Amino acid sequence: MAESESGQDKTEDPTEKKKRDAREKGEVARSKELNTFAVMMAGAGALLVFGGALAQDLAELMRMNFTLSREVVLDQRYMGIFLLRSGEMAIWAVQPILLTALAAALIGPIALGGWLFSASAMAPKFSRMNPFPGIKRMFSAKSVMELLKAVGKFTIILFVGLSVLSSDIDDLVRIAHEPLESAVIHSLQVVGWSTLWMSLGLLIIAAVDVPVQLYTAHQRLLMTKQEIRDEHKDQEGRPEVKQRIRQLQREMSQRRMMAAIPEADVVITNPTHYAVALKYDADKGGAPVLLAKGSDFLALKIREIAVEHDILLLESPALARSIYYSTELDQEIPAGLYLAVAQVLAYVFQIRQYRAGKGKRPDPLKGDLPIPPDLRRDS
Structure with a gap:
């Protein structure tokens, strides 16, 4: 033998x-x-x-x-x-x-x-x-x-x-x-x-x-x-190598995500546990796109970058959680959240007009935004 x-x-x-x-x-x-x-x-x-x-x-x-x-x-x-x-x-x-x-x-x-x-x-x-x-x-x-x-x-x-x-x-x-x-x-x-x-x-x-x-x-x-x-x-790939590859992929994805935050129209927060950055391009049409999302420490970094680039932070815990769990990066939000996000973007547009001296200061968003039950995520 x-x-x-x-x-x-x-x-x-x-x-x-x-x-x-x-x-x-x-x-x-x-x-x-x-x-x-x-x-x-x-x-x-x-x-x-x-x-x-x-x-x-x-x-x-x-x-x-x-x-x-x-x-x-x-x-x-x-x-x-x-x-x-x-x-x-x-x-x-x-x-x-x-x-x-x-x-x-x-x-x-x-x-x-x-x-x-x-x-x-x-x-x-x-x-x-x-x-x-x-x-x-x-x-x-x-x-x-x-x-x-x-x-x-x-x-x-x-x-x-x-x-x-x-x-x-x-x-x-x-x-x-x-x-x-x-x-x-x-x-x-x-x-x-x-x-x-x-x-x-x-x-x-x-x-x-x-x-x-x-x-x-x-x-x-x-x-x-x-x-x-x-x-x-x-x-099949050694587990430690595969884990290292996944880690590098996550890090690269996070770097691309952080680099895209300055292009966002609004960052919706939980206010501390979750943060999502949305962008709407009226020229291209379609629905708003998720540029970045994160929880805890990553959410904090998203908020810091948003503050550095003078991007509006909006607290809406229910909407932040719904977008975080239902939408992937670089994808459009689901149809069930169109109305809620539309109200948010309308408020963002009014804030921009006010800051530019072309209108009065809008009233803050009041009450819960319209989120379908199937897209809600309790805290």
Whole structure:
């Protein structure tokens, strides 16, 4: 059972995020034995399929280079010409086999772990240059496993190779008595079938290594219960971080609210526990808008700012409580409070006219303002 650095047992299956992060780092299950098996099988198959054409090209190549006229032998210029032609013929002759092996080298890793390009895995890690961890890895359980696999591969390939050679002795002897062209074709066939049988021997190693690699990769990704809880907190947001964010949002909202108070037409108070600041824009129409609201200490700050900017303070406990609880910042007041607020704004307009010397001083608002029962809030 895997154990974390904290001493807790890693008993929980990895989460999707853990798998995704590991994949981004290039930490996926890979089997070198499966890749070797795929390349060997592809090479052997290509040799059997394209062996006849390869033999003919090789025979043509030998005829071209060993049947030279006297003029060609005595002229040094033909040396470079024949070298280039020979290289071109050799490349075209082995191209199908090389392309088949290249395709197998690409498909083999994709078969286990899928296609993956990770810049993180390609980045140089200077920790790998430290000789002490390297010496430690030489005597690790993984190194022992690799040694056992190497011995197993050697034993299986040796056994299969000796078996194939013993069964092909008659063919190998007959090749010595065949014409050159048929001998080359026969040789390639023997090599192709021998390679194919030895590749099948690697299938045993790959069949054992693939489950081991899958199990090892899964064990490496196991998590403790605490790691799962921490990951869940990180995804959902840690409570202390969320609380801090909410606090900052409240502070920013309060700063914007305080900055908007000088634009208010009136501040209605409780008189001490609540304060709401309203603004009515006749040009835009609509209903009055709540610019600021607060209780206790915040209500005191609203009143102080209103006094600093010569904004009328009006005591109306019932209306202040109704607006405070029924209206959010930057929203219009509800329709049920239109009449009460209209009376307040009319009084504010008369006060402004009086202060400007254009009218007499209005009488203070008397009695309770008309507030619907469903919008009333008792103190």
